[in-house]
Amino acid sequence: MRLDCAIIGGGPAGLNAALVLGRSRRDVIVFDNNKPRNAVTRESHGFITRDGIEPRELRRLAHLDIASYPSVTIKPDKVIEVRHSEAGFQVTTSNGVTYEARTVILAAGLKESLPRIPGIQNFYGKSLFSCPYCDGWELRDQPLMVISEGSNLFQLTKIVYNWSRDVLACTNGADSLNAQQIGMLGQRGIQVAHQKIKALEGENGRLKRVVFVNGSEIKRVGGFVTPSWDQAASFGESLGCAMTQAGGFITDDYGRTSVRGVYAAGDSSIIVPAQLVVAAGEGSKAAIGANTDMTNQDFGW
Missing domain, CATH: 3.50.50.60 (FAD/NAD(P)-binding domain)
Structure with a gap:
């Protein structure tokens, strides 16, 4: 199956990226192994209209929003490898299924150590x-x-x-x-x-x-x-994306990394403060960056 975009990570950044790309009529799969960094959090704050919401409820509502766009699929699967291919990228999951994708958005976030x-x-x-x-x-x-x-x-x-x-x-x-x-x-x-x-x-x-x-x-x-943070997944490093000294991806204003076709959103770029509303906004910008680049490519420009 050839995708326009493979989104790795089903947190606020990945889900908002999927929403924007779905509304852009792009074929997208969100890979989510359901191991969020904020699993211990009982309430999330600072997100207008959702202040105090339980993270699981926010996730449920996000899935309902995305379900309105038939070109987006959310798969409860773990990505184990991402590599370059003629089509753009090959994404392989723990179930042994391989997908071809034109672009990849890295939104798996961080793992923290106290x-x-x-x-x-x-x-x-x-x-x-x-x-x-x-x-x-x-x-x-x-x-x-x-x-x-x-x-x-x-x-x-x-x-x-x-x-x-x-x-x-x-x-x-x-x-x-x-x-x-x-x-x-x-x-x-x-x-x-x-x-x-x-x-x-x-x-x-x-x-x-x-x-x-x-x-x-x-x-x-x-x-x-203050915890210490590391990337939850090493795909960006294996693809050759440039990193900051703090361990985040170096990106432009639209989530573009140093590798063409690879975008990063949310905590993967070590965005401070690490709030849901900020991560969701980063996901939106990365989606716009990916859609813009694919559009320009389709027009031969």
Whole structure:
């Protein structure tokens, strides 16, 4: 089967790309193995008309929208290989089926790794989150913590201060704050903990306290943590797409990567902030880029 576009990933970016291409009368398959990065998320915020929606419900509604366009198919299958071919690209799935596609949109997103802190998985997505714009409102005016082993700890802590004046910045033993930054945070009454975290304690996903290796404890009810990210799939790298130092794809304003016919959307380009509405918009732009390029090719231009 020869497709106009194979979309790898069925999150907001991939689904919105499919919607735009379906409305452009393109033959499209969305490959979705249903393993989203936000699987632990109970509510998604910041998406107008859908604020507070459960991710599974957003997905269901998106599938209903796409079902109106007969040229788009959503397949619950895992792509295991993408390679160049005379038609453009060959996409092979775990079921052993191979598809020919003129273009490919990479929208599989990222996989994240949390800092190695005992108990952190029990709270992630319930009282500890990665994006204050997504979950800061629900934690407003409460004693919060910010955990980051990287250089973004200072900036993230300043952002979280918008929602709460009781903030604890945790380096988890890393050298992630300089003396000037520590002084600036201190002027605002923001505590800084340099000790490694021994454990996070609480019940039913609700954080109650953070325990440090020196035996000290500080009560906290939630906060934000910076994970590290890697591409969820290596197809872009195997196709030769140029990458940023942060591990995302280098793209133009319409999702075009450095490889002709390959586009990237959503978290695959490490879009910050990582919000649903932003990812969906990136998917729309990548779809417009792909449709424009195929149209120009068809006209011999």
